[in-house]
Amino acid sequence: MxxxxxxxxxxxxxxxxxxxxxxxxxxxxxxxxxxxxxxxxSKADISGKLESVVEKGTKIYLLQPENLKDVAASFFGKVIDSTVVNSDRSFEFNNIPKTKEPVLLEIAIAVPEKASNYLQTDNQATANFMPIVWKSGKSLKINAKVDAFQKSFSMEHPSEVNKALLALRDVNQKAYKTYLEGKHWELEDGSQLMEKEHAILQYQTELINFADSTPNLIPALVATRWVSTANDYERVPEFLVRQCETWKKKQPNHPWAKQLCTLSEPANLPVLVGDSFPDFKFPMITKDTLSLKEQLGDKLTIIDLWASWCAPCRIENREVLVPIWDVYHDKGLQIIAYGLESDEPAWKAATERDGANRWHQASHLQGDDTPFLKKIRVKTIPANFILDDKGVVLAKNVHGEALIDWVKNYIKN
The missing domain is CATH 1.10.12 (Lyase 2-enoyl-coa Hydratase; Chain  A, domain 2)
Incomplete structure (x- = not known):
């Protein structure tokens, strides 16, 4: 020069x-x-240094999710660069995308015997990847530990959007440690299934709260994907609808915001809180056919989805629904139970044994291939919908003591 x-x-x-x-x-x-x-x-790059023991030949990958569903999903991100960690534990990527707009990338440590785009999503404590936002012309310097990559990930002088991603990482790690890390549930007989579901929901709620409060689109979408990397939002569909409403106003032209709104279309989600529950003619255990709207309680109706082979459903019958029925039926409570049954004698025996023959029992006796579940777009049981006297959904999937308290407080007030 x-x-x-x-x-x-x-x-x-x-x-x-x-x-x-x-x-x-x-x-x-x-x-x-x-x-x-x-x-x-002058060169703008993504580079950094790894702490702890680094095996010779350790590889680190740079991935680019091309669609919303690819974010934080194993085997879906496109590998755009890779590098071997140097003997001084430093690394640097060279094939970085040149884009006018900021782009979401994922940095991932190679996992032995796994594909290069493998992301560890089951155990957040050992997650091998971290999402970042890259902007052309801006260098990123990072530092992390090999065996706790996401957990230890740090960045020099992060932008506001990368600060938000780091904050999301902290929320994710703390929620996982609080509700899921080291927890073991007895699932063979299904008795602790509801405990596990409750813990997962508590973990998800922390991420949902972050997504609902952040002013940044990309961190909100990453949080949305971390809520369910399997793209299963059946238990939290209202969250998807809120996110769509937020970002179609703020960034309507962003392709991922459009994909989010496609995911949250009513046809893809169960009946939502605030919706009128669809009327339906049920084939009853008594061989009668009853219309839902004709059987609504004066104050509340619980639509209970269960099965005779479902252990937590049976526990809910005996320990929750029977006591609720005995106390509140004369005060305006109705229960309509729908069974995913194919064995009529087993179904009838279960209702009698549990005391669930007190309330309406319906089933098409087609197992889980039933028109009713297809209509309300539900695939998982136990599940329930709590309706007001006009059939509007007030709450969903409230179980155990929480359901007893919910009914008590609503009817009392």
Missing amino acids: LSYIKFHIKHRCFNFKKTKTFSVRNTISLILIALTLVACN
């Missing part, structure tokens, strides 16, 4: 001696050219 400047200055000075036309303006032009060349040759 200096030789380039000297050459041109010398050349200009030579002309100056002969023509006397050299000026301050020429000198300034040369300086500006030199500064421009320096800027052009």
Whole structure:
């Protein structure tokens, strides 16, 4: 660079001696050219250093999710670069996308015997990847531990959106440690299934609260994907609807906001809180056919989805619904239970054994391939919908003591 400047200055000075036309303006032009060349040759990169023991040949990958469903999903992100960690534990990516707009990327440590785009999503404490937002012309310097990559990930001088992603990471890690890490549930007989579901919902709620409060689209979408990397939002569909409403106003042209709204279309989600529950003619255990709207309680109706082979459903019958029925049926409570049954004798025996023959029992006796579940777009049991006297959904999937308290407080007030 200096030789380039000297050459041109010398050349200009030579002309100056002969023509006397050299000026301050020429000198300034040369300086500006030199500064421009320096800027052009400066390199914006993604680089960093890994702490802890790094095995020789350890690889680190740079992934780019191409669609919303690819975010935080194993085997879906596109590998755009890779590098081997140096002996001094440093690394640097060279094939970084050049885009006008900021783009979400994922940095991932290679996991032995796994594909290069494998992301560890089951155990957040050992997650091997971290989402970042890259903007052309801005270098990113990061630091992390190999065996706790996401948990230990840090960044020098992060942008506001990367600060939000780091804050989301902290929420994710804390919620996982609080509700899920080290927990074991007895699922063989299904007796602790509801405990596990409750713990998962508490974990998800922390991420949902973050997504609902952040002013940044990309962190909100990452939080949405972390709520369910399997794209299963059956238990929290209202959250998807809220996110769609937020971002179609703020960033309506962003392709991922559009994909989010497609995901949250009513046809893709169960009946929502605030919706009128669809009327339906039920084939009853008594061989009658009853219309839902004709059987609504004076104050509340619980639509209970269960099965004779479902252990937590049976526990809910005996320990929750029977006591609720005995106390509140005469005060305006109705229960309509729908069974995912194919064995009529087993169904009838279960209702009698549990005391669930007190309230309406319905089933098409088609197992889980039933028109009713298809109509309300539900695939998982136990499940319930709590309706007011006009059939509007007030709450969903409230179970155990929480359901007893909910009914008690509503009827009392």
